Amino acid sequence: MSFADLGLSPKLLEAIAAAGYETPTPIQKEAIPPALEGKDVLGIAQTGTGKTASFTLPMIERLSKGRAKARMPRSLVLAPTRELAAQVAENFEKYGVNHKLTMALLIGGVSFGDQDAKLTRGVDVLIATPGRLIDHFERGRLLLNGIEVMVVDEADRMLDMGFIPDIEKIFKLTPMTRQTLFFSATMPPEIQRITDQFLHQPVRIEVSKPATTADTITQNIVRVPSKDDKQKRAVLRELIGKEDVKNGIIFCNRKSTVDVVAKSLQKHGFNARPIHGDLAQSFRTETLDKFRNDDLQFLVASDVAARGLDIPAVSHVFNFDVPIHSDDYVHRIGRTGRAGRKGAALMLVTPADGKHLDSILKTIGAKEIEELDFSEFFEANPASERPDRKGGRDDKGGKSRSRRGERSSGDQPSRRKPKDAKEPANDQPAVEAQVEPEQDNDNQAEPKKQRDETRSSKRRRGGGDARSSRRREEAVVGLGDHVPAFLTRKVAR
DNA sequence: AAAAAAC
Numbered sequence: 001m002s003f004a005d006l007g008l009s010p011k012l013l014e015a016i017a018a019a020g021y022e023t024p025t026p027i028q029k030e031a032i033p034p035a036l037e038g039k040d041v042l043g044i045a046q047t048g049t050g051k052t053a054s055f056t057l058p059m060i061e062r063l064s065k066g067r068a069k070a071r072m073p074r075s076l077v078l079a080p081t082r083e084l085a086a087q088v089a090e091n092f093e094k095y096g097v098n099h100k101l102t103m104a105l106l107i108g109g110v111s112f113g114d115q116d117a118k119l120t121r122g123v124d125v126l127i128a129t130p131g132r133l134i135d136h137f138e139r140g141r142l143l144l145n146g147i148e149v150m151v152v153d154e155a156d157r158m159l160d161m162g163f164i165p166d167i168e169k170i171f172k173l174t175p176m177t178r179q180t181l182f183f184s185a186t187m188p189p190e191i192q193r194i195t196d197q198f199l200h201q202p203v204r205i206e207v208s209k210p211a212t213t214a215d216t217i218t219q220n221i222v223r224v225p226s227k228d229d230k231q232k233r234a235v236l237r238e239l240i241g242k243e244d245v246k247n248g249i250i251f252c253n254r255k256s257t258v259d260v261v262a263k264s265l266q267k268h269g270f271n272a273r274p275i276h277g278d279l280a281q282s283f284r285t286e287t288l289d290k291f292r293n294d295d296l297q298f299l300v301a302s303d304v305a306a307r308g309l310d311i312p313a314v315s316h317v318f319n320f321d322v323p324i325h326s327d328d329y330v331h332r333i334g335r336t337g338r339a340g341r342k343g344a345a346l347m348l349v350t351p352a353d354g355k356h357l358d359s360i361l362k363t364i365g366a367k368e369i370e371e372l373d374f375s376e377f378f379e380a381n382p383a384s385e386r387p388d389r390k391g392g393r394d395d396k397g398g399k400s401r402s403r404r405g406e407r408s409s410g411d412q413p414s415r416r417k418p419k420d421a422k423e424p425a426n427d428q429p430a431v432e433a434q435v436e437p438e439q440d441n442d443n444q445a446e447p448k449k450q451r452d453e454t455r456s457s458k459r460r461r462g463g464g465d466a467r468s469s470r471r472r473e474e475a476v477v478g479l480g481d482h483v484p485a486f487l488t489r490k491v492a493r
Numbered sequence: 494a495a496a497a498a499a500c
């Protein structure tokens with residue numbers, strides 16, 4: 001079975017071959033033919049299954065005939081995160097090399113004007129995260145009634161993120177005659193309801209999970225006696241030193257922990273950068289690019305990077321924190337051992353993590369994960385009375401130029417009693433955050449703590465609560481004097 | 494116990 005058997009055109013087959021693919025994956029085999037016929041597709045599949053190409057290829061085929069009008073895109077792909085949207089765009093570029101398709105990527109955190117200019121010129125493919133798409137729409141810069149194909153990617157994740165009302169709204173703005181390709185890793189009731197409502201006799205395709213746990217990934221844990229993050233960071237360094245790490249992702253549960261761990265690794269001379277949703281988009285993009293190009297060895301990440309991102313050939317995944325939901329564990333370690341390669345997943349487990357570890361073991365269907373013996377390390381470095389490691393840090397920390405001295409006391413574990421180690425990460429970012437190495441974007445320059453507070457209070461006020469989204473639906477914003485009547489009218493379906 | 498996403 002080859003791509004040629006799926007009914008794709010020579011132009012497209014050439015691009016696929018040029019990209020180095022020969023055999024379609026199961027979901028591609030099953031989804032592409034009905035999609036080419038114009039049928040709706042409901043794909044139940046995770047990332048790593050070749051899902052993206054299963055919708056980009058038939059879309060390119062379909063869009064190769066016809067031309068886009070200004071502000072009326074012909075197709076729309078919705079993705080939950082900016083990175084994922086950008087990845088879909090790359091996919092279109094890769095497979096669309098022989099087609100003259102125009103494309104716009106509407107995501108937050110980047111300039112509005114460039115996106116708008118593209119919309120004005122007319123695009124065949126619009127790829128977006130829901131927030132920015134609706135923003136454009138409400139400014140009257142975008143019409144969705146020319147949509148021929150609409151794709152919803154990672155729908156269950158959209159549900160987790162509270163995007164479902166937005167998705168429904170967007171569905172209602174597109175013509176009923178559209179073709180819908182809908183993908184979700186799981187089918188919770190809310191998602192089922194959406195597909196019942198908006199898909200027309202879809203071809204349902206379910207592919208099994210990509211080989212995750214047992215097959216290609218070696219999983220281990222390290223028991224850490226203290227839940228002091230400082231000790232965990234020391235263990236992490238020790239662990240990295242013992243492993244033959246080509247490149248690795250280090251997952252933390254909190255954004256603040258991501259910052260601290262990244263800074264700490266940098267100070268110890270590791271090539272590491274943080275990625276999470278509070279960092280400037282330019283920095284996120286740059287970091288991922290570096291990681292993909294092997295210019296970066298360690299990506300310290302929140303769960304923004306746990307799902308969906310296509311980062312090939314990661315040799316190691318480190319779970320600095322035990323994920324709260326066992327699903328997240330599966331997604332995190334799924335970043336390694338991809339495409340049949342070998343991978344290692346290592347996790348730091350403190351006594352407080354027992355419950356979550358149990359649920360992870362249950363989920364992956366294992367009685368236990370083999371434990372690495374770190375007793376010698378802990379004997380040499382007991383958490384409570386370990387001498388301040390600052391000295392050890394300083395001799396490697398030539399990069400961290402400023403103000404280290406004035407806050408030395410803040411970083412001493414002895415200052416804190418185990419009881420109030422409740423928010424271990426909380427006071428430490430303030431300590432380390434300003435030593436930001438080679439970053440020059442303005443977000444980074446602000447004192448971090450304040451930045452976080454501003455953002456979270458903004459979110460609380462503005463965030464997607466029902467009232468504000470209703471307001472959003474009713475108000476027509478930014479259209480000036482010329483508001484076409486059909487735009488102020490609700491679209492009946 | 495979190496994270497993600499719009500100015």
